[in-house]
Amino acid sequence: xxxxxxxxxxxxxxxxxxxxxxxxxxxxxxxxxxxxxxxxxxxxxxxxxxxxxxxxxxxxxxxxxxxxxxxxxxxxxxxxxxxxxxxxxxxxxxxxxxxxxxxxxxxxxxxxxxxxxxxxxxxxxxxxxxxxxxxxxxxxxxxxxxxxxxxxxxxxxxxxxxxxxxxxxxxxxxxxxxxxxxxxxxxxxxxxxxxxxxxxxxxxxxxxxxxxxxxxxxxxxxxxxxxxxxxxxxxxxxxxxxxxxxxxxxxxxxxxxxxxxxxxxxxxxxxxxxxxxxxxxxxxxxxxxxxxxxxxxxxxxxxxxxxxxxxxxxxxxxxxxxxxxxxxxxxxxxxxxxxxxxxxxxxxxxxxxxxxxxxxxxxxxxxxxxxxxxxxxxxxxxxxxxxxxxxxxxxxxxxxxxxxxxxxxxxxxxxxxxxxxxxxxxxxxxxxxxxxxxxxxxxxxxxxxxxxxxxxxxxxxxxxxxxxxx
Amino acid sequence: xxxxxxxxxxxxxxxxxxxxxxxxxxxxxxxxxxxxxxxxxxxxxxxxxxxxxxxxxxxxxxxxxxxxxxxxxxxxxxxxxxxxxxxxxxxxxxxxxxxxxxxxxxxxxxxxxxxxxxxxxxxxxxxxxxxxxxxxxxxxxxxxxxxxxxxxxxxxxxxxxxxxxxxxxxxxxxxxxxxxxxxxxxxxxxxxxxxxxxxxxxxxxxxxxxxxxxxxxxxxxxxxxxxxxxxxxxxxxxxxxxxxxxxxxxxxxxxxxxxxxxxxxxxxxxxxxxxxxxxxxxxxxxxxxxxxxxxxxxxxxxxxxxxxxxxxxxxxxxxxxxxxxxxxxxxxxxxxxxxxxxxxxxxxxxxxxxxxxxxxxxxxxxxxxxxxxxxxxxxxxxxxxxxxxxxxxxxxxxxxxxxxxxxxxxxxxxxxxxxxxxxxxxxxxxxxxxxxxxxxxxxxxxxxxxxxxxxxxxxxxxxxxxxxxx
Numbered sequence: 001x002x003x004x005x006x007x008x009x010x011x012x013x014x015x016x017x018x019x020x021x022x023x024x025x026x027x028x029x030x031x032x033x034x035x036x037x038x039x040x041x042x043x044x045x046x047x048x049x050x051x052x053x054x055x056x057x058x059x060x061x062x063x064x065x066x067x068x069x070x071x072x073x074x075x076x077x078x079x080x081x082x083x084x085x086x087x088x089x090x091x092x093x094x095x096x097x098x099x100x101x102x103x104x105x106x107x108x109x110x111x112x113x114x115x116x117x118x119x120x121x122x123x124x125x126x127x128x129x130x131x132x133x134x135x136x137x138x139x140x141x142x143x144x145x146x147x148x149x150x151x152x153x154x155x156x157x158x159x160x161x162x163x164x165x166x167x168x169x170x171x172x173x174x175x176x177x178x179x180x181x182x183x184x185x186x187x188x189x190x191x192x193x194x195x196x197x198x199x200x201x202x203x204x205x206x207x208x209x210x211x212x213x214x215x216x217x218x219x220x221x222x223x224x225x226x227x228x229x230x231x232x233x234x235x236x237x238x239x240x241x242x243x244x245x246x247x248x249x250x251x252x253x254x255x256x257x258x259x260x261x262x263x264x265x266x267x268x269x270x271x272x273x274x275x276x277x278x279x280x281x282x283x284x285x286x287x288x289x290x291x292x293x294x295x296x297x298x299x300x301x302x303x304x305x306x307x308x309x310x311x312x313x314x315x316x317x318x319x320x321x322x323x324x325x326x327x328x329x330x331x332x333x334x335x336x337x338x339x340x341x342x343x344x345x346x347x348x349x350x351x352x353x354x355x356x357x358x359x360x361x362x363x364x365x366x367x368x369x370x371x372x373x374x375x376x377x378x379x380x381x382x383x384x385x386x387x388x389x390x391x392x393x394x395x396x397x398x399x400x401x402x403x404x405x406x407x408x409x410x411x412x413x414x415x416x417x418x419x420x421x422x423x424x425x426x427x428x429x430x431x432x433x434x435x436x437x438x439x440x441x442x443x444x445x446x447x448x449x450x451x452x453x454x455x456x457x458x459x460x461x462x463x464x465x466x467x468x469x470x
Numbered sequence: 471x472x473x474x475x476x477x478x479x480x481x482x483x484x485x486x487x488x489x490x491x492x493x494x495x496x497x498x499x500x501x502x503x504x505x506x507x508x509x510x511x512x513x514x515x516x517x518x519x520x521x522x523x524x525x526x527x528x529x530x531x532x533x534x535x536x537x538x539x540x541x542x543x544x545x546x547x548x549x550x551x552x553x554x555x556x557x558x559x560x561x562x563x564x565x566x567x568x569x570x571x572x573x574x575x576x577x578x579x580x581x582x583x584x585x586x587x588x589x590x591x592x593x594x595x596x597x598x599x600x601x602x603x604x605x606x607x608x609x610x611x612x613x614x615x616x617x618x619x620x621x622x623x624x625x626x627x628x629x630x631x632x633x634x635x636x637x638x639x640x641x642x643x644x645x646x647x648x649x650x651x652x653x654x655x656x657x658x659x660x661x662x663x664x665x666x667x668x669x670x671x672x673x674x675x676x677x678x679x680x681x682x683x684x685x686x687x688x689x690x691x692x693x694x695x696x697x698x699x700x701x702x703x704x705x706x707x708x709x710x711x712x713x714x715x716x717x718x719x720x721x722x723x724x725x726x727x728x729x730x731x732x733x734x735x736x737x738x739x740x741x742x743x744x745x746x747x748x749x750x751x752x753x754x755x756x757x758x759x760x761x762x763x764x765x766x767x768x769x770x771x772x773x774x775x776x777x778x779x780x781x782x783x784x785x786x787x788x789x790x791x792x793x794x795x796x797x798x799x800x801x802x803x804x805x806x807x808x809x810x811x812x813x814x815x816x817x818x819x820x821x822x823x824x825x826x827x828x829x830x831x832x833x834x835x836x837x838x839x840x841x842x843x844x845x846x847x848x849x850x851x852x853x854x855x856x857x858x859x860x861x862x863x864x865x866x867x868x869x870x871x872x873x874x875x876x877x878x879x880x881x882x883x884x885x886x887x888x889x890x891x892x893x894x895x896x897x898x899x900x901x902x903x904x905x906x907x908x909x910x911x912x913x914x915x916x917x918x919x920x921x922x923x924x925x926x927x928x929x930x931x932x933x934x935x936x937x938x939x940x
Contacts, residue, residue: 016827020827044701045824049825051833252723260700264823267736268815270741271808283833290816291841298812308804312799324783326779330778334772334775338767338771338915342767353518382769418768
């Protein structure tokens with residue numbers, strides 16, 4: 001990972017700083033000019049750096065024809081506000097400029113009662129498409145697809161197919177992927193414009209098509225679609241219904257967006273941030289939204305932390321006889337959290353890369369037990385040596401036991417705690433998946449809080465067992 | 471995120487389970503048959519589930535012509551072993567089947583002295599290409615690009631351009647992206663086969679090309695390339711040298727792979743796993759490699775944990791007068807780790823999505839301070855109320871102070887600890903970036919270990935200040 005802003009040499013027509021300077025300047029004519037000049041992707045990146053007020057000011061300064069041009073690149077929550085303020089004719093203009101997946105995003109964003117109003121403003125054929133698309137959940141393949149594809153029948157001659165495609169050519173983009181279906185609309189394969197062009201016109205499409213039928217069901221999760229696009233190196237993945245009828249496609253750029261979103265979700269879950277990020281950038285997200293997404297986990301973990309507290313409170317009298325033990329308590333506890341999180345991360349990541357099938361539970365657990373035991377005993381040995389040979393003699397005086405005894409307790413505790421935590425970190429996500437939960441919910445804070453308790457129990461237990469007078 | 475293996479309805483010609491059954495069966499003829507039938511992407515996914523011995527057995531069973539076919543999908547560490555065992559003629563065959571980026575991966579994988587031997591086996595034009603590509607670092611745009619592109623000059627007529635392209639047409643894939651350069655080879659724009667085909671043959675390429683010059687410098691980080699592909703919705707991103715001469719492209723499927731790798735790296739760094747993952751799947755990575763990547767952080771954090779231990783050891787006599795405080799120590803400490811990690815995750819993610827430019831330090835820190843203060847005081851209030859009204863009266867007897875006093879100490883400690891930790895979690899990654907470090911290295915375990923210390927100091931400090939006789 002590196003910082004895209006300090007990078008040396010992206011060649012782009014207009015620099016981000018230049019765009020930001022104009023956006024912050026607030027001059028409407030200059031804003032319109034730079035929006036015409038720069039790539040919409042750069043405008044999108046610049047908007048993300050604005051806070052809410054600046055963003056609203058920017059959108060207000062934008063003439064309608066630029067809104068229609070940039071619409072696909074504006075966060076739909078932002079678009080929604082500006083859209084409301086437009087007169088009806090201009091609303092229609094903006095709506096017609098939206099790609100169908102962006103349109104559906106907008107419809108999902110607005111309240112139920114407004115949705116019908118907006119749909120009424122659409123041209124008839126788009127009304128139907130948007131109703132169709134709205135039936136799929138937001139994070140399903142169907143909710144993410146575009147219906148702008150070229151579709152021809154296998155039973156057509158190439159001449160008929162080319163005539164049909166000529167009608168649709170106003171949107172040249174879709175001609176780079178042409179799908180072949182049977183008479184019931186079921187996906188049979190695909191072909192390219194150049195294959196049609198370079199074959200005799202009387203041949204049947206069926207005879208020249210590529211019979212590749214890789215596709216995904218519309219109700220499947222969007223992440224699965226992205227992973228198929230990655231696995232098969234696809235430019236576009238056909239989306240079909242339960243009868244294998246072709247509905248649309250998810251494109252390679254959607255796959256990138258989906259992976260970025262899922263990546264964000266994984267990272268957030270792994271540090272106990274709940275709920276959806278929404279499509280607003282960090283700086284634009286109100287403080288109260290950040291609060292809402294973070295507080296619940298923090299409170300929950302704090303209450304669970306009372307369990308560790310109770311153990312410390314109940315067992316802490318061991319310290320009275322062997323006060324030197326306090327020196328190693330935080331280390332023993334934290335080593336569990338650290339190694340448990342490592343194991344969980346390894347296993348969760350391998351699962352989401354599709355490397356762990358459903359039958360690997362014991363292979364993974366065995367492997368992690370071995371790793372935990374090795375890390376734990378190595379660590380235990382290092383620290384035991386530190387205690388035995390490096391600890392000031394003054395501290396030895398505090399305890400009725402020899403430093404050798406203390407080294408034994410701390411070393412064994414570290415070994416046991418790390419092994420148990422590594423096992424826990426590996427087994428919990430696998431278990432979560434087995435009962436159809438997202439493995440990432442068993443995230444680091446949960447594991448850490450859990451193994452905090454086991455760590456104290458192990459440490460105090462071993463101390464009582466091995467130290468005289470504890 | 472969902473589990474790709476329990477998913478209902480991927481339509482794919484051969485199921486992963488079917489492939490795995492054959493691979494585990496070990497019958498060479500059956501293995502060859504299924505490799506011909508299934509998509510190479512599915513074979514790749516199946517191989518990831520095998521352990522090392524099974525994988526080697528599978529590769530040994532594979533006839534050479536299938537190795538050449540699957541070469542681009544085999545992990546290069548695995549390919550390397552099988553490759554060594556081949557006679558020279560077959561080595562040549564395999565090498566010629568590799569795409570240039572996969573070839574470079576293989577060359578980077580083998581030891582220096584073998585590299586020259588392999589290069590000598592290549593056809594002359596590939597020797598040159600591979601020498602050129604090897605000069606770029608593995609994780610740079612240049613190290614990741616393919617040179618298989620169609621390149622025409624702006625000064626050519628369309629007739630000349632089409633004649634040139636006709637010579638290269640054995641590789642039809644590259645015809646979907648045709649780049650236009652000036653006489654010195656500098657990138658000027660791009661065009662499509664259909665634009666050439668549908669224009670008069672005597673026109674100049676210059677007059678029909680699309681003058682889009684978005685490109686990336688070869689030495690730039692690969693992640694930057696992936697982010698540009700995402701931002702501009704590109705199928706391929708041209709890679710140029712310092713003089714803007716066209717060298718190759720990075721394609722959309724590379725972008726997906728790069729994002730997946732960087733995602734893995736981010737997640738691993740965030741839980742203190744160091745070093746590279748390599749291209750072996752989880753189950754194939756030897757235990758000793760896992761150990762190597764995990765142990766160092768664990769040991770480092772354990773040693774830092776001695777600081778917390780020292781604080782607990784030195785300050786813990788507060789407990790003697792107010793033993794009830796032990797009940798809340800783990801909570802106060804852990805709340806800092808949890809909120810610090812949340813803040814770090816939020817900020818690191820926003821940076822890597824390019825949402826935080828270089829001038830936002832104070833805006834981010836201010837925002838996180840506010841969030842920290844809100845979460846901290848809310849949490850402090852909740853716990854203070856719990857202490858005042860829910861704590862058993864028996865515990866109150868332990869302390870010379872009233873429960874009201876204890877509630878005050880714990881509540882204020884939580885507020886201060888959460889605010890300080892949130893600030894730390896946000897500021898450290900921003901600071902790391904400012905001194906050109908990867909922000910993700912200031913990962914959760916480091917922040918947690920750090921704020922463990924501040925948490926104890928705050929807690930014991932406030933107790934001494936506010937509790938009578940402490």
